[in-house]
Amino acid sequence: MESKPALAGKTVLLTGATSGIGWEASISFARMGARLIMIGRDAGKTAQKLEEVRQRSGSATVDSLLCDFSSQAQVRRLAEEFRARYDTLHVLVNNAGTVFPKRTVTSDGIESTFAVNYLGPFLLTNLLLDVLKASAPARVIIVSSSGHYGGTMDFSDLGFEHGYQIMRAYGRSKLAAVLFTRELAKRLEGTEVTVNALHPGAVATSIWDRAPAYTRPIFSLAKRLFMISPEAGAETIVYLATSPEVEGKTGLYFEKNRPRFPSRLAQDDAMAQQLWDQSARLVKLGA
Numbered sequence: 001m002e003s004k005p006a007l008a009g010k011t012v013l014l015t016g017a018t019s020g021i022g023w024e025a026s027i028s029f030a031r032m033g034a035r036l037i038m039i040g041r042d043a044g045k046t047a048q049k050l051e052e053v054r055q056r057s058g059s060a061t062v063d064s065l066l067c068d069f070s071s072q073a074q075v076r077r078l079a080e081e082f083r084a085r086y087d088t089l090h091v092l093v094n095n096a097g098t099v100f101p102k103r104t105v106t107s108d109g110i111e112s113t114f115a116v117n118y119l120g121p122f123l124l125t126n127l128l129l130d131v132l133k134a135s136a137p138a139r140v141i142i143v144s145s146s147g148h149y150g151g152t153m154d155f156s157d158l159g160f161e162h163g164y165q166i167m168r169a170y171g172r173s174k175l176a177a178v179l180f181t182r183e184l185a186k187r188l189e190g191t192e193v194t195v196n197a198l199h200p201g202a203v204a205t206s207i208w209d210r211a212p213a214y215t216r217p218i219f220s221l222a223k224r225l226f227m228i229s230p231e232a233g234a235e236t237i238v239y240l241a242t243s244p245e246v247e248g249k250t251g252l253y254f255e256k257n258r259p260r261f262p263s264r265l266a267q268d269d270a271m272a273q274q275l276w277d278q279s280a281r282l283v284k285l286g287a
């Protein structure tokens with residue numbers, strides 16, 4: 001007798017599904033029978049990637065929605081569109097992420113790295129919490145990075161108005177992602193909704209093409225010499241979404257399918273709470 005695919009009957013929403021790690025995770029989820037909603041930001045690219053996933057997986061239960069995470073209005077619209085079309089959510093993967101060589105600010109007045117990598121996912125997750133709870137057991141997965149180990153937090157200058165550097169901004173956004181994971185896990189105690197963060201490995205994807213021009217030869221060499229493939233980079237996401245080993249585990253940071261201590265700052269509970277409060281104000285949660 002054939003066994004049921006691991007995600008049969010489960011609704012999975014995956015952001016950053018149109019390239020790199022998220023694209024490979026999309027194919028895996030589709031092959032595992034999920035009702036998958038791929039989130040992309042460009043209509044043409046997303047439609048094309050959706051069709052490719054349908055073809056490569058042979059699954060007819062794959063859809064897509066659009067959202068640019070630099071816009072809070074678009075995040076709110078995504079949550080509304082999702083709720084209008086689907087009534088369950090078993091796995092939410094916040095994977096979309098990027099870097100900005102120069103400091104830019106979104107239409108909401110937020111430094112772009114912080115907005116796309118952390119604040120947009122913070123808002124989306126909060127807007128979908130009731131659906132997750134009603135679908136429990138459910139899992140939230142947040143793609144952070146080992147870059148969070150170098151991340152710092154400064155609540156008086158979250159957006160690096162004074163002294164922007166690409167990796168400092170990236171590190172802060174990924175530290176925020178782990179702090180969010182730990183604080184959300186606390187708030188979800190007793191709900192059977194778990195939340196875990198992960199580092200996917202150093203993965204050869206297009207994220208590195210947005211690094212400053214002078215560093216690109218280094219990344220290009222690193223891609224060939226030691227970075228892992230996007231397919232291998234998707235493994236920890238798929239593991240956290242499907243493995244019975246992580247059932248009930250929450251508030252953890254994973255690398256290579258194993259929990260690992262996050263940075264000292266990421267374990268600071270007071271900082272996690274302060275970040276939550278400030279984030280809730282920045283996205284006007286409850287408004």
Ligand SMILES: NC(=O)c1ccc[n+]([C@@H]2O[C@H](COP(=O)([O-])OP(=O)(O)OC[C@H]3O[C@@H](n4cnc5c(N)ncnc54)[C@H](OP(=O)(O)O)[C@@H]3O)[C@@H](O)[C@H]2O)c1
Pocket residue numbers: 015016017018019020021022040041042045067068069070095096097098116143144145146147199200201202203204205206207208
């Ligand atoms: N690659 C690594 O070594 C590495 C290491 C640690 C952590 N990570 C994390 O892994 C995640 C996936 O990155 P990747 O390496 O797969 O990079 P990637 O190939 O560049 O993919 C990033 C994905 O995020 C989407 N995205 C970027 N900005 C967006 C925005 N403003 N709104 C909505 N979607 C947006 C991209 O959409 P488009 O397809 O339209 O560009 C793409 O689908 C990120 O969170 C990254 O920080 C990666």
